Amino acid sequence: MVSVIEMRKIIIVGAGASGVYLSILLKQSHPSLDVIVLEANKTPLKKLLATGNGRCNLSNKEMNISHYEGDQLDLVKDIVEDFNMEEAMKSLGLYTKYMGNLLYPRSEQAKSVKNILMSHAENLGVVFLYEQKVEDIYYDGTYHIKTETSHYHSDGVVLAMGTPAGKLSTMDDRQKILRHLDLSMKKMTPSLTQMITHPVYKQLKGVRVKGHFTLEKDGRILREEDGELLFTQYGVSGIAVMQLSRCYEEGCRLHIDMMKEYTKEELKDIIDSLQELEHPYDGLVPYQISALLEKTKPLPFLKDLTLEVKELREAQYAQVMSGGILLENVNSSLESKKYPHLYAMGELLNVTGDCGGYNLHFALACAKRIARDLKE
Ligand SMILES: Cc1cc2nc3c(=O)[nH]c(=O)nc-3n(C[C@H](O)[C@H](O)[C@H](O)COP(=O)(O)OP(=O)(O)OC[C@H]3O[C@@H](n4cnc5c(N)ncnc54)[C@H](O)[C@@H]3O)c2cc1C
Incomplete structure (x- = not known):
């Protein structure tokens, strides 16, 4: 030697x-x-x-x-x-x-x-x-x-x-x-990378939300994160998403709670109280989300938006x-x-x-x- x-x-x-x-x-x-x-x-x-x-x-x-x-x-x-x-x-x-x-x-x-x-x-x-x-x-x-x-x-x-x-x-x-x-x-x-999802909210491209995010498969929680998520043209990115990507399994789903500071009941009351306004959600969320909420059921979108994770993006988009x-x-x-x-x-x-x-x-x-x- x-x-x-x-x-x-x-x-x-x-x-x-x-x-x-x-x-x-x-x-x-x-x-x-x-x-x-x-x-x-x-x-x-x-x-x-x-x-x-x-x-x-x-x-x-x-x-x-x-x-x-x-x-x-x-x-x-x-x-x-x-x-x-x-x-x-x-x-x-x-x-x-x-x-x-x-x-x-x-x-x-x-x-x-x-x-x-x-x-x-x-x-x-x-x-x-x-x-x-x-x-x-x-x-x-x-x-x-x-x-x-x-x-x-x-x-x-x-x-x-x-x-x-x-x-x-x-x-x-x-x-x-x-x-x-x-x-x-x-x-x-690839690990610490972005997710390709279904559906994709292209109209929210570039919008960041803070909240609680859960990666789940067949009722089993793979990982949970508090932090920031970024909507992209193919799915989602942001630090919280990258952390969750480390526990990705085929067939898993991402649950987004962008109103974690409110319970469902509290949020329902808030939503009800805003209905008199012309654009009820403008004061609550970014305007791109507000426009979307007018065409969908706001409570599930804000509290448990569920996206199927089709796959992770390849090495060039990964940090490690x-x-x-x-x-x-x-x-x-x-x-x-x-x-x-x-x-x-x-x-x-x-x-x-x-x-x-x-x-x-x-x-x-x-x-x-x-x-x-x-x-x-
Ligand atoms: C966009 C991005 C952001 C990141 N941000 C952070 C952060 O903020 N904090 C953090 O902790 N980590 C971050 N990371 C991860 C971190 O950069 C890496 O984990 C770290 O650089 C690894 O260091 P390393 O020396 O092992 O490898 P590298 O830094 O990858 O260095 C390897 C070197 O080897 C060379 N090389 C490869 N093959 C050969 C070969 N055959 N012959 C000769 N040379 C070769 C490469 O060209 C390269 O220069 C980030 C990564 C990316 C991509």
Whole structure:
């Protein structure tokens, strides 16, 4: 087995959030180690720039394992609880703030996070090579990493390729790479994504409602959420819908209560009291909904609008994919149980978190775990 002392060169595949952060931590603790990052895109951290609508929701005050799903959740718990995003960012000079439970950079700009991470990595001497889409990796005592145009060697490899969620990273070759390295995986499927429904309320496209939302199948509640829903031309979106999408099952239905602050009886009284007005619901709901209510039964529409969920929208509309490399392949340092100094981290692992900073937290926490154990 190659020891840390013998490891002179490590290649990180993927200049996403986890890959870039790990490159910094490795150079900080092992300045003489050659750290090379191979990235398929022309630029680093493309997905990070899109996070939190460009504001980058880094983490969450309520950090606990109930917000994650995947395999080996004890290990996931250990990793996420061992990482403090606020402190980690502050040590790089990035100040943060909470908005509710959500942690953001103080500037509220994902660009600040990118700039800070990249300037640290580059100043520490990390080498970034772009348009280097890794197509194959094999091990014969040394790692051989093949891209379309080049062939690299190294003593260690970190797989930080993420998933195709958001169509901001590449996908096709992940499976081939993982097969050659004997890493078993769960099929990746879109998670935290939008829903295609029947019926569709096209006239409500762009309207947001706050309320209580329940995903149900055959009378069984799959998940409930309070929050915000957005009507779209194909169905529904919004943070609450994305959270619910994680529990999607074929044939399920979405129940929308957009008046959760009133009981049915209270709402009936309100509706009755408004009937004298020319447009009775204008003062109660957005005007697009008000117009619809004049043509339908208002009480069930407002208290229990039921939509059949036909399917989830595909990867390009998803924030994360569930599935990925099973954690049973790796030890608590995220190192392969079969190959020395082969690591996997971030969204490529079979772990997904809720909306609200949980996925970036996990990605960076993995980097910390790998760097911590390489020190020993
Ligand atoms: C629109 C959107 C908004 C989001 N908002 C948030 C948010 O606010 N908070 C939050 O916590 N999470 C958010 N997420 C999820 C979060 O961005 C990801 O979970 C996180 O970026 C995962 O980091 P990663 O390093 O594992 O992978 P990525 O950030 O996906 O990085 C992987 C990198 O590997 C590269 N790559 C892939 N294959 C290869 C290959 N074969 N060879 C070379 N390079 C390769 C990719 O191009 C990419 O640069 C959001 C996601 C999306 C799509």
